[in-house]
Amino acid sequence: MPRHAPGRPDPPSSIVVTTELSGIGTGAGDERQADVLVFVDQKSDTAAHKPRELRMWATVSTVRDGDEWLISGVETES
Structure with missing residues (x-):
C-alpha cells in the first residue's frame, strides 16, 4: 500500500x-x-532540502524572588 498518492x-x-x-x-x-x-x-x-540556518535572539525578562531569579517574560526576534 503506497504511503502517498501515485x-x-x-x-x-x-x-x-x-x-x-x-x-x-x-x-x-x-x-x-x-x-x-x-x-x-x-x-x-531534511532529506528533501538543503540545511537552513537561522540566527535568533530573545530578551528574557526576570524578577528576583528572594535568592532566586524567575522568568517573567520572553520576547523573540530573528
Missing part, C-alpha cells in the same frame, strides 16, 4: 532541528529585575 514525490521522512547557544548578555536591570539577552543559532535539515 505520481507525487515522497514526503520528507524527518526533520532535524539543532539549536546552539551563541551568546548571552545582560541588559537593563536593577536589584529586583533584569533583562537577559540570549543569542542562538538554529539549523534545520
Whole structure:
C-alpha cells in the first residue's frame, strides 16, 4: 500500500532541528529585575532540502524572588 498518492514525490521522512547557544548578555536591570539577552543559532535539515540556518535572539525578562531569579517574560526576534 503506497504511503502517498501515485505520481507525487515522497514526503520528507524527518526533520532535524539543532539549536546552539551563541551568546548571552545582560541588559537593563536593577536589584529586583533584569533583562537577559540570549543569542542562538538554529539549523534545520531534511532529506528533501538543503540545511537552513537561522540566527535568533530573545530578551528574557526576570524578577528576583528572594535568592532566586524567575522568568517573567520572553520576547523573540530573528
